[in-house]
Amino acid sequence: MPGKLYGLGLGPGNPELITLKAHRIMTSAPVIAYPAPDTGPSFARQIAEPYLRPEQVEIPIVMPMRVERYPAQDVYDAAAKDIAGHLDAGRDVAVLCEGDPFFFGSFMYLFERLEARYEVEIVPGVSSIMAGAAALRRPLTARNDILTVIPGPLDTETLRARIDASDAVAIMKVGRHFARIRDLIRDMGLIDRAGYLERVSLANERVFPLADVAQDAAPYFSLILIYKGQEDWISSLPIVTKDFSA
Amino acid sequence: MPGKLYGLGLGPGNPELITLKAHRIMTSAPVIAYPAPDTGPSFARQIAEPYLRPEQVEIPIVMPMRVERYPAQDVYDAAAKDIAGHLDAGRDVAVLCEGDPFFFGSFMYLFERLEARYEVEIVPGVSSIMAGAAALRRPLTARNDILTVIPGPLDTETLRARIDASDAVAIMKVGRHFARIRDLIRDMGLIDRAGYLERVSLANERVFPLADVAQDAAPYFSLILIYKGQEDWISSLPIVTKDFSA
Incomplete structure (x- = not known):
């Protein structure tokens, strides 16, 4: 057999x-x-x-x-x-x-x-998206929120339209597209509602408000989460900062 | 303490x-x-x-x-x-x-x-969406696919627009909106690319091609997955049928 x-x-x-x-x-x-x-x-x-x-x-x-x-x-x-x-x-x-x-x-x-x-x-396994929301300490979706998962290599106009049409957004495979995606999110007025994560759930994870990330490239397995049209108490939560990579 | x-x-x-x-x-x-x-x-x-x-x-x-x-x-x-x-x-x-x-x-x-x-x-925990794809035996997303997660209670035009703009779609909280959502998916020509799941991963799970579901309502925790713009070998995989609820 x-x-x-x-x-x-x-x-x-x-x-x-x-x-x-x-x-x-x-x-x-x-x-x-x-x-x-x-x-x-x-x-x-x-x-x-x-x-x-x-x-x-x-x-x-x-x-x-x-x-x-x-x-x-x-x-x-x-x-x-x-x-x-x-x-x-x-x-x-x-x-x-x-x-x-x-x-x-x-x-x-x-x-x-x-x-x-x-x-x-x-x-099935736990997705890095759910681990990302846990690390940022913000609920990702509630009630009738729409979540869109978008690969970072897609073109800027597709990214903009999909972010625009969602309440919560996860951008995967950020990698060398990082600077372009961050600039788009800033241009859309959402930079203060976005978190950036590397190596999520690992001992050396890095978690930052997107606005605080100065680098222009990111590892392939990095992730951006955008909290858009959500309840006030969620969007007012501070995005935690964790960096154990030093 | x-x-x-x-x-x-x-x-x-x-x-x-x-x-x-x-x-x-x-x-x-x-x-x-x-x-x-x-x-x-x-x-x-x-x-x-x-x-x-x-x-x-x-x-x-x-x-x-x-x-x-x-x-x-x-x-x-x-x-x-x-x-x-x-x-x-x-x-x-x-x-x-x-x-x-x-x-x-x-x-x-x-x-x-x-x-x-x-x-x-x-x-973080395993989402029913990933468990659903495992039960249907079809990869949910690959390469630069966009996945959208949509709550079923949203209005039909919003559902249509979001399905239209995605490669893979998960519709949660189907419940009493089931007939309306199934009719929309049929109207969009996607009925043969959609799977329906109840109690996914449990001993009494029910998994069907959406086209085979005759009922007009569904439990709150049911789920519809739509495989749209994906590679031919994925969309040609048969959606499995499992019903252990008898």
Whole structure:
């Protein structure tokens, strides 16, 4: 009988924000796989690290930075083949995913290749958006608020229109678009209602009012939350400042 | 020294989708509080039930159905006073929240009353939206997709405009607005790209293609997910059908 494939959401980064279910599957699966850069550690593996056992087989899915020379699809093809080998041999494989597997996650590229042939279960995880609101200490949405989640690489006019039409906004994948997005938010008169977060929920998280961030670029996994048309008591809460990165 | 107040996100309903952190705090806090209807069980308490201990003090925050006779604000005033009594006596209080405390959660009404006077920590939880995508077995967002979360009670034209401007859509709090929302989605030509979910992640969850749902009303905690402008392989995946409620 073939093994079962799991897509495990491990949450925003703090190993304690893993669910009981993901923890159970991750610690009992004989094989684990995770995305990894070609230099430096895998973020997903770092979240899981306190719970991993030395006898587990590990499959790092190494994504080279220079994707134009080594197409990403080839990497997923090879990883899917490797994982399929373990599944065919009757071994369960748990794929570790930062955040949630189906919310801007690379797990979909393995799912696409394997879902028709094997039993697959997705275990949802805590999103960095909810962890961000917890860190800023402001309720994100209430009653009939509209929340829009917008990837930062989208063009400025799309960003403006979507922010305009929402009560709460999460901008993901800010990265090198940071200065352009901050300037847009300032231009829209919303700079005092926005918070900026890096490495949310981790020991070295950085949390600031957006207006206080002087830098012009940000890490890929940074996040901006905008609190717009909300109740007065919420918008008057101070956005907390935390910086443990020094 | 006063106790600490926790807002614990317990996730979408399955007790195994509680995080390790919420589990640790929930099982060690001497006092727990949770929202409850005036008839029937508390959903938040049901999620936590496998882990509760008989010696924990329980504060049900009973919200009468007929709020016009007994204003909701009075209920939160009384609950905040009760909780403050325990905090003043040095006892930590964990407030159990379905889903995430700051994502359409009633915890904000306690937070509003207590955050200035006591230490408060928010523990984020798994959203029913991510659990919904896992249950439907379709990736919700990829690359530069825009996700919009819309409360079902909003008017039809607002719903139409926001659906139109997004790649993925989650409609929460569907309830008695179900027929109107389904008709709108059909009118927009998206009925075959939408899934309907009740009690997601619970043993008796119901998951259907929206086109197959004949009923004209839905429970309050039901959810519609629309997969719009996504990659072909995603939108061509069959939406799974699960009904264990019989």
